[in-house]
Amino acid sequence: MDRNPLTVxxxxxxxxxxxx
Structure with missing residues (x-):
C-alpha cells in the first residue's frame, strides 16, 4: 500500500x- 493521504x-x- 502507498502512503497516500487517502490510504492513511x-x-x-x-x-x-x-x-x-
Missing amino acids: CFCSSLSLLSPS
Whole structure:
C-alpha cells in the first residue's frame, strides 16, 4: 500500500472503527 493521504485516512478510519 502507498502512503497516500487517502490510504492513511482509510486505515485510520478502520482502526478507529475496529475494537482492536
